[in-house]
Amino acid sequence: MSKPDSFLPENRLLLDAVSEGIYGFDLNGNAVFINPAAERMTGWRADELLGHKIHDFHHHSHADGSHYPHEECPIYQTLKDGKAREISNEVFWRKDGSSFPVHYSSTPVWQEGNLKGVVAIFRDISLQKQTEQSLRQALEQVQALSEQLASENSLLQAELEDKRGPSQLTGSSACMQALQKQIRLVANTGSTVLIQGENGTGKELVARELHRLSSRRDKPMISVNCAAFSASLLESELFGHEKGAFTGASSRRKGRFELAHRGTLFLDEVAELSLEAQSKLLRVIQEQEFERLGSSETIKVDIRLIAATHHDLQKRVEQGLFRMDLFYRLNVFPLRVPPLRERVDDLPELVNQLLKGLSVKLGKPLSAIDKQSLDKLSKYSWPGNVRELQNLLEREAILTQHPILSLSTNQGLQPGNGRGQTLAEVEAAHILATLEQCQWRITGAQGASVRLGLPPSTLRSRMQKLGIRRP
Ligand SMILES: Nc1ncnc2c1ncn2[C@@H]1O[C@H](COP(=O)(O)OP(=O)(O)OP(=O)(O)O)[C@@H](O)[C@H]1O
Incomplete structure (x- = not known):
């Protein structure tokens, strides 16, 4: 078939048997070896190509089929600089004018320190491309x-x-x-x-x-x-x-x-x-x-x-x-929407409504709150409004053993209506309300420390000082 060149092995049986296509080129870029797999894949017979520049026959082009100049061919570049290359985004053209996507390597062949030629080994990757395409579509x-x-x-x-x-x-x-x-x-x-x-x-x-x-x-x-x-x-x-x-x-x-x-x-x-x-x-x-x-x-x-x-x-x-x-x-x-402290009249109705919801949520009977506790609620300033009331009732409802709630544990409720509170009380109420709004998150962009303009460590120590703990 092909004329053996000095860089090709004497026994070519192995090269002829492999399923990858193999081309050998001499230093002038002329084909000196073509194995049967390459013939099958391209449709070009070895005797049509040997001694010629393959680029002039079928050669390869970009994946979209557009050609590039001969001198940019990676195989010829390897012939010039002796560097190996791996290419997988090109197509090879068959003798009948059709093409197939290909992966190929272009490897220099050295003998006693002298570049003798290049071996190009290529593989038809149509199936792989189709699988990739189907996977992409499925995705x-x-x-x-x-x-x-x-x-x-x-x-x-x-x-x-x-x-x-x-x-x-x-x-x-x-x-x-x-x-x-x-x-x-x-x-x-x-x-x-x-x-x-x-x-x-x-x-x-x-x-x-x-x-x-x-x-x-x-x-x-x-x-x-x-x-x-x-x-x-x-x-x-x-x-x-x-x-x-x-x-x-x-x-x-x-x-x-x-x-x-x-x-x-x-x-x-x-x-x-x-x-x-x-x-x-x-x-x-x-x-x-x-x-x-x-x-x-x-x-x-x-x-x-x-x-x-x-x-x-x-x-x-x-x-x-x-x-x-x-x-x-x-x-x-x-x-x-008015704040809760402007509508304390609504407290009994609100408490009843919220207790109904909590009774379902916690799966325990909760029917009312005692008069004394209700008075206490009416005197508080509710910086966190209905949400704060809801959270307070939930804490109490979890603790209670009785269907009628009694705010025995003081829950930090200080009478106020916004008047006559100490600075610490106002601070505690504000920190508590902010923490509840932030779902007790201290750090991060949505955390209470950013809202309060305090470093997280300072906020934590103030919480400790003011006795604020997550329920
Ligand atoms: N009038 C009301 N009756 C019953 N529940 C209420 C009432 N107002 C508020 N709530 C309850 O209080 C909680 C807070 O209400 P909501 O989230 O609507 O307040 P918000 O003003 O939007 O709060 P934020 O400004 O923090 O987003 C909710 O669980 C809500 O169901």
Whole structure:
């Protein structure tokens, strides 16, 4: 078959038997050896190629079939610099004009320190490529399905929340009745509502009530806690992203704006939005359209927006922390949720309502609270509002052996109504309320130490000093 060159072994049986294609080249780049596997794969017979530059016949090209100049050929480069190369992103052309993806190595052959030629060994990797392609397709399908499931799950969760029955907004004090009336008035208008009130007053409950009483009640209410995400993550959370839009975006994901289409989007802690996110939000509110991160396709949505904050948003505008134009867009219909200390009349009703829930949650009979304890509750200033009351009752309910709660252990409740408290009492109440808002997380961006502006170690030592312990 081929003329043996000085660098080829005398006995070529082994080379002829292997399933990889093998070409041998002399220093001029002419083929001096071609094994039967190479003939089978390319369709070129050895006697057609021997003594010629293979590049001129079929040779190879980039994976997309586009050719590159002869001098860039890795095999010829090995002939020049004596360096071995491994290539797996090219195709070889057959005699009949078809091609196949190939992996090949180009290895220099040395004899007594002199470069004698190059051996190229190649393998048809069509099957491997097909498997890779099928795997990639399967993975994409799995990702699309998981995205769909995640979206459906949030919708179902949201629907479940909405179908929890009648209003959970307990309270018949004058200020709560006024609030209920405002909610009924605005619920079905589709207007944007800004809910302001201290932490734990029930802003999210108000938002749910607005959605429940609106014509969008059969569509989801999607909530976003703007304080829970970094500025960049929040954008992808709100607007979604395309696969590869940023490091870690391994699949396409719908944002909350898309999920809330025809429903309600509840932006909790809206004051925490970065100025950049505020500009984007403003555009969506004005035009009801946006793009996913990494995509130029514009998505139109029909959403009712409800925002909430415990900050005085007007003040944030004056401080330059919140865009005035966005503030006016959100503040179409403002609702103020009164703090618990302004509606102590609601305490008996609230306690009853919360005990009912706790009785189910803890699986023990809890029917009421004794008069003395109720008096104690009425005199407290409730910096953490209903959430603090809820947590206090839960702690007591866990400890009690009796269906009627008695706040025997003082629970740190100091009479106050905000007046006449010592500095330590105010500090303790504030730290306690902040810890409860942060689910007792001390460190991290969402931890209490950041909110309180204290290093975690200082916060821990103050907690110890003030006798604050996680229930
Ligand atoms: N009027 C109410 N009746 C019954 N439960 C209430 C009422 N107000 C608040 N709650 C309960 O208190 C807890 C805190 O309420 P919610 O999360 O709505 O407050 P929030 O003002 O949104 O708090 P934050 O500002 O910290 O997000 C919830 O468990 C809620 O069910």
